[in-house]
Amino acid sequence: MCRMARPRKPLLSRDRIVEAARALVDAEGLTAVSTRRLAAELGVSGPSLYNHFRTKDEILEAVADSVSAQVDLSMFDPADERDWRTALHDWAVSYRAALTLHPNIVPVLAHGPGRRPAGLRLADAVFGAMVDAGWPAAQATSIGALLRYFVMGSALGSFAGGFVDDEAAYDPADYPHLGQAHLLADRQQRIDERAFDTGLRALLDGLALQYEQVATPAA
Missing domain, CATH: 1.10.357.10 (Tetracycline Repressor, domain 2)
Structure with missing residues (x-):
């Protein structure tokens, strides 16, 4: 039986989530960010986000910190x-x-x-x-x-x-x-x-x- 090869890179990471959330905030403001919207943007299921962030507020905190890092x-x-x-x-x-x-x-x-x-x-x-x-x-x-x-x-x-x-x-x-x-x-x-x-x-x-x-x- 042929098995599908596992992707070399994980489908989801903190950096990908932060990048997608930052793009949403830039384009539409803070209210545009939700776990459901982010999951759709990233092409993953909503619960998978919780492996990296517990809440939406944690995501926004990470977005803010990514801007401070610039x-x-x-x-x-x-x-x-x-x-x-x-x-x-x-x-x-x-x-x-x-x-x-x-x-x-x-x-x-x-x-x-x-x-x-x-x-x-x-x-x-x-x-x-x-x-x-x-x-x-x-x-x-x-x-x-x-x-x-x-x-x-x-x-x-x-x-x-x-x-x-x-x-x-x-x-x-x-x-x-x-x-x-x-x-x-x-x-x-x-x-x-x-x-x-x-x-x-x-x-x-x-x-x-x-x-x-x-x-x-x-x-």
Whole structure:
């Protein structure tokens, strides 16, 4: 009797599930994810997902962590020669880039790293680098939180995208300073990136002033 050869790779894995769930979240939002929908997308039976994840929430946590894993942390490596301010700037830019590719998962990420390995590595790298640079531990914690709030907020929505491409919507009699507001949506990416850069530099300027007062620079 001829037996069918077993597939060389398993039909299902954690990585495949996370990849499919991330694609669903990106395309349709968090509410699109269910074990039934994922099983259909992967061409497997629903119960087989439970061999890898116990609940849908666990899947979403893994999706969130997969996005955190896309953030560059090389600037915090002890061998890297960037100063703390440059490192924070470059990390924030990388962080925002990852989140803007996957904005629908930001509400899950906003709950904190919890037990997510990549999220914890991210938090550990930022805190450790700030302490090594001479920041007191309390301020180092605040810096990590501050940058996290700023980056996530910028990724959640677009200021420019909140205006409609209709000049008539902004009657000068009602809104005397919004005569060009109908042009914002068409320039959304450029405006949002410039706003992020302006805010990031302002934050870092303020932190640099605090650093002079409270930090003990490393030898």
